Amino acid sequence: MFDERKLQEISKERQRWETAKVPSWIERHPERKNEFSTLSGISVKRLYTPEDVKHLDYMKDLGFPSEYPFTRGLHATMYRGRLWTMRQFSGFGTAEQTNQRFKYLLKEGETGLSIAFDYPTITGYDSDHPMAVGEVGQCGVAVSSLKDMETLFDGIPLDKVSTSMTINGPAAMLLAMYVAISDKQGVPREKLDGTTQNDNLKEFFAQKLCIFPPKPSLKLSTDLIEYCARHLPSWNPISISGYHIREAGSNAVQELAFTLADGIAYVESTLERGLKVDEFAPRLSFFFASHNDFFEEIAKFRAARRLWAKIMKERFNAQNPRSLWMRMHVQTSGCTLTAQQPVNNIIRVAFQSLAAVLGGTQSLHTNSFDEALALPCEDAVRVALRTQQIIAYESGVTDTIDPLGGSYYVEYLTNEMEERAMRYIDRIDAMGGVASAIEKGFFQKEIADSAYRYQKEIERKQKTLVGVNDYTVEKDWVPCKLLRVHPKVEEEQLGRLRKMRKERDKWKVKEALDKLHAEADKDRNLMPTIIEAVKAYVTIGEITDVLRSVFGEYRELIVV
Amino acid sequence: MTATRKIRVLIAKPGLDSHDRGAKIVARALRDAGMEIIYTGLRQTPEQIAETTLQEDVDVIGLSILSGAHTTLFPKIMKLLKEKGMDDVLVFAGGIIPQEDVPALKKIGIKEVFGPGTPTTVLIEFVQENIKKRR
Numbered sequence: 001m002f003d004e005r006k007l008q009e010i011s012k013e014r015q016r017w018e019t020a021k022v023p024s025w026i027e028r029h030p031e032r033k034n035e036f037s038t039l040s041g042i043s044v045k046r047l048y049t050p051e052d053v054k055h056l057d058y059m060k061d062l063g064f065p066s067e068y069p070f071t072r073g074l075h076a077t078m079y080r081g082r083l084w085t086m087r088q089f090s091g092f093g094t095a096e097q098t099n100q101r102f103k104y105l106l107k108e109g110e111t112g113l114s115i116a117f118d119y120p121t122i123t124g125y126d127s128d129h130p131m132a133v134g135e136v137g138q139c140g141v142a143v144s145s146l147k148d149m150e151t152l153f154d155g156i157p158l159d160k161v162s163t164s165m166t167i168n169g170p171a172a173m174l175l176a177m178y179v180a181i182s183d184k185q186g187v188p189r190e191k192l193d194g195t196t197q198n199d200n201l202k203e204f205f206a207q208k209l210c211i212f213p214p215k216p217s218l219k220l221s222t223d224l225i226e227y228c229a230r231h232l233p234s235w236n237p238i239s240i241s242g243y244h245i246r247e248a249g250s251n252a253v254q255e256l257a258f259t260l261a262d263g264i265a266y267v268e269s270t271l272e273r274g275l276k277v278d279e280f281a282p283r284l285s286f287f288f289a290s291h292n293d294f295f296e297e298i299a300k301f302r303a304a305r306r307l308w309a310k311i312m313k314e315r316f317n318a319q320n321p322r323s324l325w326m327r328m329h330v331q332t333s334g335c336t337l338t339a340q341q342p343v344n345n346i347i348r349v350a351f352q353s354l355a356a357v358l359g360g361t362q363s364l365h366t367n368s369f370d371e372a373l374a375l376p377c378e379d380a381v382r383v384a385l386r387t388q389q390i391i392a393y394e395s396g397v398t399d400t401i402d403p404l405g406g407s408y409y410v411e412y413l414t415n416e417m418e419e420r421a422m423r424y425i426d427r428i429d430a431m432g433g434v435a436s437a438i439e440k441g442f443f444q445k446e447i448a449d450s451a452y453r454y455q456k457e458i459e460r461k462q463k464t465l466v467g468v469n470d471y472t473v474e475k476d477w478v479p480c481k482l483l484r485v486h487p488k489v490e491e492e493q494l495g496r497l498r499k500m501r502k503e504r505d506k507w508k509v510k511e512a513l514d515k516l517h518a519e520a521d522k523d524r525n526l527m528p529t530i531i532e533a534v535k536a537y538v539t540i541g542e543i544t545d546v547l548r549s550v551f552g553e554y555r556e557l558i559v560v
Numbered sequence: 561m562t563a564t565r566k567i568r569v570l571i572a573k574p575g576l577d578s579h580d581r582g583a584k585i586v587a588r589a590l591r592d593a594g595m596e597i598i599y600t601g602l603r604q605t606p607e608q609i610a611e612t613t614l615q616e617d618v619d620v621i622g623l624s625i626l627s628g629a630h631t632t633l634f635p636k637i638m639k640l641l642k643e644k645g646m647d648d649v650l651v652f653a654g655g656i657i658p659q660e661d662v663p664a665l666k667k668i669g670i671k672e673v674f675g676p677g678t679p680t681t682v683l684i685e686f687v688q689e690n691i692k693k694r695r
Contacts, residue, residue, distance in 0.1 A: 119576035119627055123603075131605070134632025135576050208578040208602055249581050335581070339676040372676050374658060375628075448584050455585050459679045468677045482658060485628060558601045560587050 001058055002050045010050055022046070039293040039454075040251040042416050048408035056411055061306070065401050068313070069306040071414065072402040073360040074325050079398035083111075085363040086388045087164060089331065091116030091141035092375050093489045094496075095151035098141040102156065104378065108385055113194075114164040114365065115152070116140035117174075124170050124211045124544030127493045136490040139375070140166075144493075145539045147500045149177040150184075159187040163194035164239070164329065164363075169211035171198035172224055173540050175235070176531040183535075195236035195285055195329070198224050201262045201434055205443035206244035208556070211544060214435055216551035220526070222269045227527035229270075229280040236285040238266060239329065245443075246289035247335050249451020252300045255289065256417060257424030258443055260307060264425070265434040267316055277316045281323035290352040290359075291333040297352070298404055299413035301328065301359025307418050329363035330356035337372040341467035341476055345369035350387050357391055358404055364388055374482040444559035500537060508536040513546055520550040567595040567691050569620040572609045573602045574637060577627035582654060582676075586622055589680035590687065595620075606633055610640035613649060619694075620687055623670075626655040630665070638668045650690050654678065 002010075036044040045052075056062070065073035075081065088105050091098045102113055118140040120132035126144040127136045136142045143149055158181060167174045175196050182192055200217035203210045210217065221238060228237035242259035250258065263284065270280050288304065290297050308326040312318040332352035337345045346369045353366050366384040368376030376384070392398055404410045431437045438444075457463045464470045512533035519529045526547075533543055571587045573580060580602060591597045598616050600609065613621060621641075623634065634653065641647055647669060654674040657665070662673045672686060 119578075119629075123576050125576075131576060131603070134629035135627055138628035139577070208580065209576075247581070373656065448588075451581050452585055452588050455589075455680065459681060465677075469679075484658070487631070556601045556603075558599060560584050560591075560597070560599050 001056050002054060007050060007054055014047075014049055014051065038252070038296040038413070039291060040253040040296060040417075040420070042296070042413065042420075048412055050408060052408055052412045053415070056415070061415075062405060062411075068321070068324060069309045070325065071302050071306045072405050074305070074327065074362070078360065078401040079357070079392070080401070083392050083398065084357065084361050085112040085162065086110050086385060087112035087114045087329065087363050087365055088381060088385060089114040089116050089164075089166065089365050090376075090381070091118070092139075092483065093137040093141065093485050094493060095141055095143065095148045097137075097489075099152050099154055099156070101378075102152075105381065105385065106161075108382055109389060110385060112162045112164065112363065113156075115166065117165070117167055118142045119209075120144075121540060122167060122170070122209050124540060124548075126497060126539045126541030127490070128497055129541055134490075136493050137485050142489075142493045143174070143177075144497050144541065145500055145537050146177045146180055146534050147496065147537060149174070150181060153181050157187070158182045158185055159191050161193075164197075165195065166197050168197055168200050168203050168207070168209060169217065169220070170540050170544060171196040172220060172527050172530045173534060173543055175224065176527070176534040179232075179531055180535050189231060190233050192232055193234045195239050196224060197241060197287070198238040199241045199262065201265055201438070202241050202244055202258070204438045204554075204557075205258075205447060206241070206248045208248075210554040210556075212547065212551040213554050214438060216547075217554070218265070218269055218435070219523075221266060222273060223525045223527055225266065225270045225280050225284075226273050226275060226525055228283060229275060233283075236283050236327075237280075239285050239287045240266065241287040243287050243289045243331055245447065246291060246333060248447050249454065250447045251450050251454075252291065252293070252296050253417060253420045254424065254446055254450060256300050256304055256307075257421035257428075259286065259288070260304070260311065260421065261425050261428045261434050261437075263308065264311065264315070267312075268433075271316075277312070277318045278320040278323050281312060281316070281318050282320060282325065286326050286328040288328055288330050289333045290330050290356040292336050292348065292352065294351055294355050295410055295413055296417070297355040298359045299410055299417045301330070301356065301361065302402075302410075302414045303417035303421065304328070305360070306414070307421060327362045329365070330359070330361040331365040332356070332367045334367055334371060337367060337369070338465065338468050339372040339476075341473060342369050342373060342478055344467050345372070346383055346387070349384060350391075353387055354391055354395070354397065357397060358402075360402060370478065370480060370482060373478065374484070377480045377483045379480045439557075441557055441559040444557065448559060497539075504537040509538050509542070512536045512538050513542060516543060516546050517550065520547060567620060567687060568598070568616065568618040569595050569622060569687065570598045570600065570609075570613055570616060570618040571622045571624065572600045572604055572612070573624055574604050574606060574609055574633045575625060575627055575629040576603055577625055577629065577655075578602055579626040579655075580624070582626075583622070583624035586624070586654065586680060586683060590622075590684060593684040593688075595687070606636035606640055609637055610644055610646070613641065613646055614644055618649060619691055620650045620652070622683075623651065623653040624655050625653070625657070628656070630655070630657055631661060634665055634670060635668055638670065642669075648694070650687070650694065652683075652686065
């Protein structure tokens with residue numbers, strides 16, 4: 001991007017500045033640390049100049065928004081046209097309570113729904129299973145059957161919203177319920193807009209809500225990708241997730257690398273079904289965290305888009321430009337929230353969401369300031385949503401595309417993120433791909449090591465956490481009443497489930513389960529059968545039990 | 561008990577909660593401080609935790625939970641420990657546990673509840689001092 005003579009001049013001048021100006025200044029005002037580095041351990045220099053990006057080729061490495069390699073953004077006008085989707089992950093207690101929370105958020109200006117299910121639901125147990133005791137409605141909304149899902153979407157027309165569901169093992173079941181509701185509402189299936197997380201691979205080393213062993217888990221993820229490619233053209237069948245990898249303790253480079261490695265595995269698995277890459281790749285979507293290191297996060301999002309476009313083009317020979325798109329949802333990083341002085345979290349979330357916007361995200365969740373203490377109360381959720389609205393409407397950062405493009409530092413970091421992630425992906429390939437790396441405990445070890453290192457750095461005060469290891473106070477101020485899920489929720493839910501079981505057609509249930517068993521045995525795509533089953537009010541637990549009997553259950557590989 | 565025996569600690573994850581970052585960090589930190597660590601892995605029932613406590617003959621149990629199910633699961637675990645005659649085991653807990661729940665948890669025998677942001681050095685000291693008192 002720079003001509004050779006100019007670069008030589010800059011280099012000469014930089015050396016002059018470094019000897020003439022810097023040392024004498026440092027003598028009087030020592031720098032705060034001997035070494036500076038990003039959270040991923042990339043060392044950070046005092047100053048970045050054209051020398052650091054001298055090989056940058058504008059057309060090859062950056063290009064124009066909506067054009068390969070998409071570094072500057074997916075769309076031609078980005079936020080000047082349409083803002084990102086403001087999508088707050090929410091769910092607690094009963095389906096009625098969460099339905100009310102959804103309506104509250106929509107009224108306050110949220111533009112997409114995102115469902116948090118409780119632990120029993122995500123692990124494939126009905127609310128009345130012994131493993132569910134004490135967990136019903138605690139960490140999300142309890143959904144055991146279509147009945148609960150109907151309540152959850154009461155008064156919400158499915159052709160007017162897009163809905164994201166954090167659901168993996170039972171993803172097909174929840175999507176089936178969503179389809180069943182749309183059929184009832186008379187909404188054509190091709191209009192259904194939303195996302196099922198359905199990223200079962202990262203469950204084995206990040207979110208750890210696995211139900212089945214790796215092979216059938218990948219089969220179930222692939223079933224959904226295949227089914228949606230053929231029948232639900234506007235649905236994102238998978239959200240390939242780095243968020244949980246990061247929350248489990250990885251750094252930004254690992255998050256980027258492991259997520260894209262998972263993406264490669266899903267593409268390969270779907271190709272094996274006989275689909276062509278351009279038939280399903282446009283609907284693959286991604287999910288990342290936005291952590292504290294502002295510029296590194298921005299670089300990560302930009303590098304992610306560029307690297308995925310290259311992988312799809314060069315490795316999988318995709319032809320449709322949309323197959324090269326990495327559409328992403330971002331959530332501010334939950335693990336950065338502090339229980340100490342919780343109001344400070346508002347500031348953290350603001351910076352993290354600004355990084356996501358400057359990184360060009362399509363969708364954003366902002367955490368609430370009280371979430372290191374409890375599920376968020378209404379006031380806290382509103383502040384979180386307002387943070388997005390302030391960035392969108394007041395800050396001015398949305399008026400031009402990729403405003404940090406061309407920053408020597410950001411471009412340097414974007415290159416570093418890409419190169420370092422690619423090195424990991426090569427290593428994973430050499431191990432035989434994601435599945436074998438999981439079996440070897442590779443990801444688990446990498447993540448645990450990073451998490452421990454991060455913790456140690458905080459404890460040695462190599463990193464300052466405001467309010468935690470410095471600037472502490474005796475008594476914290478929490479400006480809202482923390483949300484508690486009442487123990488009666490479990491009782492109510494069990495009552496509803498009992499009633500539903502009594503009222504449904506038992507023969508239809510039996511028939512659906514027998515059919516499911518047969519189809520699972522034959523290794524067919526299970527989505528059509530699961531839709532029939534949920535319409536007969538077969539529960540998530542009942543469907544999962546059949547699949548457990550066919551596929552077996554995962555036993556955790558413990559890596560400390 | 562001989563003076564040379566290392567402190568044996570069980571780090572346990574009761575319930576369906578899958579957040580194990582904290583539990584693993586605590587396990588490593590106590591191990592680095594010279595203790596012997598047994599980590600249960602995820603999704604342990606109260607019965608499994610009590611059984612492992614007995615089988616492994618541990619001095620300390622660290623319970624980690626972030627799902628909100630502590631109000632149901634912790635009393636069950638403490639009751640089972642008592643029934644099996646293991647109420648001399650030092651029990652501490654950590655995770656997302658509201659302050660207002662702490663008095664009730666201490667009443668059933670949980671010695672201390674540690675919230676987010678607790679340095680591992682505090683945990684190490686806590687375990688060492690309490691075990692010293694008991695030995």
